[in-house]
Amino acid sequence: MGFRILKKNKGARLGELKLGGYTIQTPAFVPVATKAAIKGLTAFDIEELAIQILIANTYHLNLRPGADVIEEFGGIQKFSGIDKPFMTDSGGFQAFSLGKGAILGRSKFEYEVENKPTKEASIAKINDEGVKFRSIYDKSEHILTPEKSMEIQHKIGANIIFALDECTPPSADYEETKQGMERTHRWAKECLSFHKKQNKNNQALFGIIQGGLFKELREESAKVITNMAFDGFGIGGSFGRNQMYETLGWLQPFLSKEKPVHLLGIGTIEDLINSIGYGMDTFDCVSPTMIGRAGYIHIRPESGGNKGNKYRIRITNAKFRNDPSPIDKNCDCKMCKRYSKGYLNHLFKAREFSAYVIASYHNLYYMINLMREIRKAIENNRFKELKEKWLG
RNA sequence: GGCUCCGUAGCUUAGCAGGUAGAGCGCACGGCUGUUAACCGUGAGGCCGGCAGUUCAAGUCUGCCCGGAGCCG
Numbered sequence: 001m002g003f004r005i006l007k008k009n010k011g012a013r014l015g016e017l018k019l020g021g022y023t024i025q026t027p028a029f030v031p032v033a034t035k036a037a038i039k040g041l042t043a044f045d046i047e048e049l050a051i052q053i054l055i056a057n058t059y060h061l062n063l064r065p066g067a068d069v070i071e072e073f074g075g076i077q078k079f080s081g082i083d084k085p086f087m088t089d090s091g092g093f094q095a096f097s098l099g100k101g102a103i104l105g106r107s108k109f110e111y112e113v114e115n116k117p118t119k120e121a122s123i124a125k126i127n128d129e130g131v132k133f134r135s136i137y138d139k140s141e142h143i144l145t146p147e148k149s150m151e152i153q154h155k156i157g158a159n160i161i162f163a164l165d166e167c168t169p170p171s172a173d174y175e176e177t178k179q180g181m182e183r184t185h186r187w188a189k190e191c192l193s194f195h196k197k198q199n200k201n202n203q204a205l206f207g208i209i210q211g212g213l214f215k216e217l218r219e220e221s222a223k224v225i226t227n228m229a230f231d232g233f234g235i236g237g238s239f240g241r242n243q244m245y246e247t248l249g250w251l252q253p254f255l256s257k258e259k260p261v262h263l264l265g266i267g268t269i270e271d272l273i274n275s276i277g278y279g280m281d282t283f284d285c286v287s288p289t290m291i292g293r294a295g296y297i298h299i300r301p302e303s304g305g306n307k308g309n310k311y312r313i314r315i316t317n318a319k320f321r322n323d324p325s326p327i328d329k330n331c332d333c334k335m336c337k338r339y340s341k342g343y344l345n346h347l348f349k350a351r352e353f354s355a356y357v358i359a360s361y362h363n364l365y366y367m368i369n370l371m372r373e374i375r376k377a378i379e380n381n382r383f384k385e386l387k388e389k390w391l392g
Numbered sequence: 393g394g395c396u397c398c399g400u401a402g403c404u405u406a407g408c409a410g411g412u413a414g415a416g417c418g419c420a421c422g423g424c425u426g427u428u429a430a431c432c433g434u435g436a437g438g439c440c441g442g443c444a445g446u447u448c449a450a451g452u453c454u455g456c457c458c459g460g461a462g463c464c465g
Contacts, residue, residue: 034427055426093426102428109425123428136428167426208426236426244425265426286427293430294423318420348430356430 001159001204001231003260003281007378010387011252011277014378017260019085019159019204024052025375026260027276029367030087030284034060036070036080039289040360043081048334049364053159054084055284058152059091059144063135067155075157075201086158087284090149090191092165092184092208093236093265095131099124100169108238108265110170126166128183146190150198157201160262162234163191165208170238177212184210185224192228204231206262213240215250222254232260235280244271248278255279269298269311269370273390276374277383288367292359295348298366301390302330313341315359320345327358333365 002018015026031038031046033054038046046054056076061067073079076086101107102121123134130145144152146164153161164187168180188207195205207230211217225233233255239247244266255261263280266272272283288298295316298305305311313320315327323341335358347355377386 030426032427039427039430057426060427087426089426094428097426098428107425121428162426165426234426239425262426267425271425283425285425286429287425290424290427290429290431294432296424314422351430353430 001202003232003258005258009378009381009383011279012374012378012383013279013281014375015260015281017281019053020202022053022085022159024085024282026281027371027374027378028052028282029272029371030055030262030282031364031367032284032286032289033080033082033086034286035064036061036076036082038360038364039293040356041364043083045357045361046082046084049361049368051084051364051368053087053282054082055087055089056156056158057089057091057094058149058156059094059133061088061156062091062142062144062152063137067152070157071155077157085160086156087160087262088153088156088158088162089264089284090153090162090164090208091131091133091144092149092162093167094133095124095126095144096167096169098122098133098136099126099131104169104171106169106171108167108170110238110240126183128186130164130187146187147194150191150194154195154198154201154203158203160204160206160232161195163188163205163207163230165210165234165236167210167237168212170213170240172212172238174214174217177210177214177217181210181212181217181221184208185221188225188228188230192230206230206232206234206260208234208236208264209251210237212238213243213247218247218250219254222251226254226257226259230259232262234262234264236264245274245278248275248280252279269305270307270391272367272370273374273387277387288363289360292363293356295355295359296363297327297344297359298363299328300330300366303328307391315341315344316348317345327362328366331362331366331369333362333369335362335365 005013005015007014017024017026030053031051034057036056070076070079099122125132130143133142149164165184166180168177207225207228209221209225211221260281262282263275266283267285295314296312297315298312320341327336327339327344377383
C-alpha cells in the first residue's frame with residue numbers, strides 16, 4: 001500500500017492511494033457491500049459508476065457464505081466478480097448494532113428512535129476476549145476475537161482490513177467509554193501482532209480510534225492508535241448529535257502523518273463535505289443505498305437540494321405521481337436521462353425491483369460525482385467555494 | 393315462490409353470554425450515518441345496509457324492507 005498527499009486546500013487533502021494494482025483518488029466515497037454486494041446493483045453497474053473501492057463485512061460474510069468459501073474462490077474480488085479494491089470492516093460495529101445499539105434502540109448519533117427495542121433484540125455481547133455473537137440466520141453462537149477477526153479478514157482478502165474495535169453507544173458515560181476505548185487499544189495491538197505474522201497477501205491494516213464524546217479520550221485514543229504501526233487509521237465510534245466536527249477537530253493534530261484516514265460510517269452529504277475539510281480521505285456509508293430503497297432520491301443544489309431537505313426528495317410522495325420531469329434534471333446519470341419522477345413513483349408504489357435499482361444507482365452516482373467535484377475543487381484551490389455552493 | 397347464509401374503514405375482514413368498534417392491506421406523511429432494513433414509525437378514513445321494535449343500553453336480540461350468494465322447487 002502506498003499513500004501520497006498531492007495537495008491541501010482549506011484543510012481538505014487530495015491524495016492518491018495505491019492498493020495492489022489499483023490506484024484510488026481521494027477523497028473517495030466507499031459504497032457499502034456488506035455481503036459482498038451493493039444491494040440492488042451488479043458488478044457491471046459498479047464499473048459503470050466508476051466506484052473506486054467498496055467495503056464488505058467480516059461478521060456477515062463469515063456467517064454466509066463463510067470465509068473459507070471466499071478464500072477458495074481466491075478472495076472477495078474473484079468471488080464477487082467485482083474487480084475493485086475492497087475494505088472489510090472487522091465486525092466491531094456489529095457488536096454495537098446487534099448488541100447495545102439494539103437494546104438501546106439508538107444509533108451512534110443518538111437519534112430518537114420510536115420503536116421500542118427489547119432485550120431479546122440483542123444478539124451480541126462484548127467481553128475482554130472478544131465478541132459473542134449469535135447468527136442473524138439461525139441464532140447459532142459465534143465468537144469473534146481480535147485474532148479471529150484478522151483470520152477471517154485474511155481469508156476474505158480485502159485490500160484494507162480493520163482492527164477489531166468496540167463502538168460504545170453515545171449514551172455511555174466517561175467510564176464506560178474509557179473501558180471500551182482501552183479494550184479497543186488492547187485489541188488493536190493484538191490484531192497488529194497477529195497480522196504481522198500472518199499477512200500473506202499484502203493486506204493493509206487500519207487501526208480504529210475510539211473515545212466517544214470525550215475530548216480527553218479521543219485525544220488519548222488518537223495518540224495510542226497513531227503510534228502503532230498501522231497502515232492507516234479509521235475514526236469510529238459515537239459522536240452524539242452535532243458533535244462530530246468538533247471531534248474531528250480534536251483529532252487533527254494526531255492525523256497529520258502521510259497515512260490515509262477513513263471516517264467510518266459517514267455520512268450524509270453535509271457530513272461528507274465538512275469532514276473532508278477536516279482532512280478525512282475516505283468514507284463509507286449505507287445512506288445512499290439505504291435511503292434509496294426507501295424512496296429518497298438525492299437532488300443536486302441546482303435542483304433545490306440543500307441542508308434543510310438533506311439534498312433529497314421522497315419520490316413516493318403523491319405530488320410526484322403525475323410529474324413527467326426527469327428524476328433530477330441537473331443530474332447526468334443514465335437513470336435521470338431516461339426516467340421521470342412519475343414513473344419512478346409508480347415503480348416504488350408497485351414495488352417493482354427496478355425502483356430500488358434506479359434509486360440506488362442514481363444515489364451512488366450522485367455521491368461519486370460529488371467526490372469528483374470535491375477533488376477537482378481541492379486541486380484548483382476552490383474547496384471553500386464548493387462548500388459555499390453546497391452548504392450555503 | 394320456499395329455505396339457508398351474508399351485508400362492519402377504499403379492499404379483505406375480526407368482534408356477538410348486548411355496554412356505542414379493532415386488524416391486515418391500501419392511502420397520506422415522516423425516519424434511517426462502519427446495513428439483522430425491498431425496512432421502521434405516525435396519521436387520516438367506519439353514524440357497523442335501511443327502517444322500526446325489545447332494553448337503562450343494540451354492530452351484537454326481534455320484525456319488515458333493500459342488496460348479494462347458495463340450495464330446493
